[in-house]
Amino acid sequence: MKGIQDYYPDHFAQCYGCGRLNEHGHQIKTNWNGAETITKFVPKTYHTAIPGFVYGGLLASLIDCHGTGSAALALAKAKNIVLDKSNAPRCVTASLQVKYLKPTPIGSEIEIKGIISEITERKVKVSCELFADDMLCVTGEVIAVLVPDNFGKPKNANLQ
Amino acid sequence: MKGIQDYYPDHFAQCYGCGRLNEHGHQIKTNWNGAETITKFVPKTYHTAIPGFVYGGLLASLIDCHGTGSAALALAKAKNIVLDKSNAPRCVTASLQVKYLKPTPIGSEIEIKGIISEITERKVKVSCELFADDMLCVTGEVIAVLVPDNFGKPKNANLQ
Numbered sequence: 001m002k003g004i005q006d007y008y009p010d011h012f013a014q015c016y017g018c019g020r021l022n023e024h025g026h027q028i029k030t031n032w033n034g035a036e037t038i039t040k041f042v043p044k045t046y047h048t049a050i051p052g053f054v055y056g057g058l059l060a061s062l063i064d065c066h067g068t069g070s071a072a073l074a075l076a077k078a079k080n081i082v083l084d085k086s087n088a089p090r091c092v093t094a095s096l097q098v099k100y101l102k103p104t105p106i107g108s109e110i111e112i113k114g115i116i117s118e119i120t121e122r123k124v125k126v127s128c129e130l131f132a133d134d135m136l137c138v139t140g141e142v143i144a145v146l147v148p149d150n151f152g153k154p155k156n157a158n159l160q
Numbered sequence: 161m162k163g164i165q166d167y168y169p170d171h172f173a174q175c176y177g178c179g180r181l182n183e184h185g186h187q188i189k190t191n192w193n194g195a196e197t198i199t200k201f202v203p204k205t206y207h208t209a210i211p212g213f214v215y216g217g218l219l220a221s222l223i224d225c226h227g228t229g230s231a232a233l234a235l236a237k238a239k240n241i242v243l244d245k246s247n248a249p250r251c252v253t254a255s256l257q258v259k260y261l262k263p264t265p266i267g268s269e270i271e272i273k274g275i276i277s278e279i280t281e282r283k284v285k286v287s288c289e290l291f292a293d294d295m296l297c298v299t300g301e302v303i304a305v306l307v308p309d310n311f312g313k314p315k316n317a318n319l320q
Contacts, residue, residue: 014208016215024206046184048174049252050312055176056253057221064217092209093216096258103252152210 003029003039004072007088011153017065028062030069030114037070037114037126043106053103054110059138060098062112063128067142068093070114071124075146078119090151091124091144104130104137122146163189163199164232167248171313177225188222190229190274197230197274197286203266213263214270219298220258222272223288227302228253230274231284235306238279250311251284251304264290264297282306 005018005028016025030039041062049055071091076083104110111131118125123145130138165178165188176185190199201222209215231251236243264270271291278285283305290298 011211014211016207016209017217019208022206022208024204044184046182047176048179048182049176050250050307051171051174052312055221056256057177057217057224060220060224060256060258061215061217064220090210092263093260095260096216096220096256098220098256100253100255147210152212 001029001031003031004069004076004083004088005029007083007086008072008090009086009149012090015065017061018069026062026065028065028069030066030073032073033113037066037073037116039066039069039112039114040109041112042109045106048106049103052106054106054132056098056100059100059104059110059130060096060140062110063098063130063138063140064093064096064142066112066114066128067096067126067140068144070116070126071142071144074116074119074124089146091146094123094143094145096140096142098138098140100138102135102137104132108133161189161191163191164229164236164243164248165189167243167246168232168250169246169309172250175225177221178229186222186225188225188229190226190233192233193273197226197233197276199226199229199272200269201272202269205266208266209263212266214266214292216258216260219260219264219270219290220256220300222270223258223290223298223300224253224256224302226272226274226288227256227286227300228304230276230286231302231304234276234279234284249306251306254283254303254305256300256302258298258300260298262295262297264292268293
């Protein structure tokens with residue numbers, strides 16, 4: 001199933017967390033699920049913190065990319081952009097807050113839900129909840145900002 | 161050079177971010193540098209966000225483990241523990257806050273500095289600053305809590 005990340009232009013699709021073109025990365029996919037957004041991910045066995053539990057740094061990074069993906073979905077919707085090929089808006093994270101309510105058990109699929117709590121022309125706040133085995137383990141808040149289309153694009157890219 | 165992470169008991173040394181026994185992980189080392197703590201790390205080329213810049217999720221996870229390592233150093237010092245073999249205290253993250261001030265350039269060594277801003281018997285707050293090319297790119301705050309010695313240890317471990 002495609003996610004918003006499949007509609008980023010190629011130079012915005014290199015991210016270790018969510019870039020479809022990063023073969024070493026997590027390649028997460030973020031979608032609408034009703035009025036909320038959702039990302040699912042199965043950590044590897046070596047993504048451990050303390051035996052039996054998922055590494056909190058990985059959970060923070062998943063919330064980060066779920067947040068920017070959710071923000072892109074929200075901006076596309078607000079601007080009536082019909083997603084097609086590589087026309088999705090791209091956001092980066094300005095700030096990230098993560099609270100670890102309880103250890104996240106390793107071995108099952110993680111679900112991250114997002115609620116768009118604020119949106120302006122260039123900034124989106126996303127409130128996140130991370131579940132494992134239907135148990136709320138982590139909450140997070142991401143403030144994501146829209147980047148210019150040519151940010152990070154190689155200069156003279158047309159000549160290469 | 162050894163870090164506090166080299167003094168964690170084996171069952172606390174599996175962490176993807178800082179465990180010396182996790183062959184897939186980052187294996188960061190955290191030490192005192194005067195009254196501050198320090199961790200250095202060189203991201204891989206694939207740890208990218210947008211071309212030219214480091215993935216923010218990685219930076220969050222480095223701050224996370226730098227925070228727990230700094231907290232362990234601070235608790236060892238406060239409790240007059242002489243580090244030897246596997247007697248370091250072990251903390252996990254209760255909350256993590258990260259602010260991305262500017263994109264972090266990829267390709268050079270990252271330095272994370274920590275200041276112990278609060279410490280109690282079981283809880284430590286660490287204020288972090290992350291530099292690349294001597295430029296302050298990210299700030300963070302970690303609240304870390306001490307875990308019991310047998311947390312995550314296999315039951316009947318002595319029988320195995």
